[in-house]
Amino acid sequence: MLLASGRNLDVIAQAQRLPGPRVEADPDRTAHAGLIAELADRVTEDRHPLEGVYELTAVALRDLAVEPDPRRATAWYLMAALELLGYGPQLQACATCDRQLPAAPAAFSAAAGGLLCDTCADPAWSRLSVAAIKVLRVMQAGDGRLYGRLKLEGDLLNEVEETLRHTLEHHLDRRLNSLRFLRQLRT
Numbered sequence: 001m002l003l004a005s006g007r008n009l010d011v012i013a014q015a016q017r018l019p020g021p022r023v024e025a026d027p028d029r030t031a032h033a034g035l036i037a038e039l040a041d042r043v044t045e046d047r048h049p050l051e052g053v054y055e056l057t058a059v060a061l062r063d064l065a066v067e068p069d070p071r072r073a074t075a076w077y078l079m080a081a082l083e084l085l086g087y088g089p090q091l092q093a094c095a096t097c098d099r100q101l102p103a104a105p106a107a108f109s110a111a112a113g114g115l116l117c118d119t120c121a122d123p124a125w126s127r128l129s130v131a132a133i134k135v136l137r138v139m140q141a142g143d144g145r146l147y148g149r150l151k152l153e154g155d156l157l158n159e160v161e162e163t164l165r166h167t168l169e170h171h172l173d174r175r176l177n178s179l180r181f182l183r184q185l186r187t
């Protein structure tokens, strides 16, 4: 994209589409692409370069075009974006008391910054399944090959998505319009 500097806003003088797979003619995928774009827009400020965001966004949009399940590709992007921004959740030890977590379901609190041990969590809070915790850890480790091999059924993916959504919305301090739209699309 070629930009001409303007007094307040820059003017797009020329734009060229890169070759490669693209998200097109699929409302679900387009809605996911909207989420990726909204997040990139939300975390960057005018004239303040943020290293890695462009590459991450470009790769996410390409993956979204080729990945059979768009939710999978988007979830991966959300975790990668959280890590890049320094908002990655604490998944190994309790986010409050730092005690090592046993291999058991655990409560998650975006406000506390991650998983909580049973002493720190309210007994009434719902618990993330062991499988969801494992998927989140694989994503956080950036192990794309292992992530690609994981079987993510509907309920498991829901847990993972909800955890990422709570974390994002906590740090961004407001809701993402595209997330709300995606949920409406599903119901």
Ligand SMILES: [Zn+2]
Residues within 6 Å of the ligand: 094, 095, 096, 097, 098, 099, 116, 117, 118, 119, 120, 121
């Ligand atoms: Zn604790």
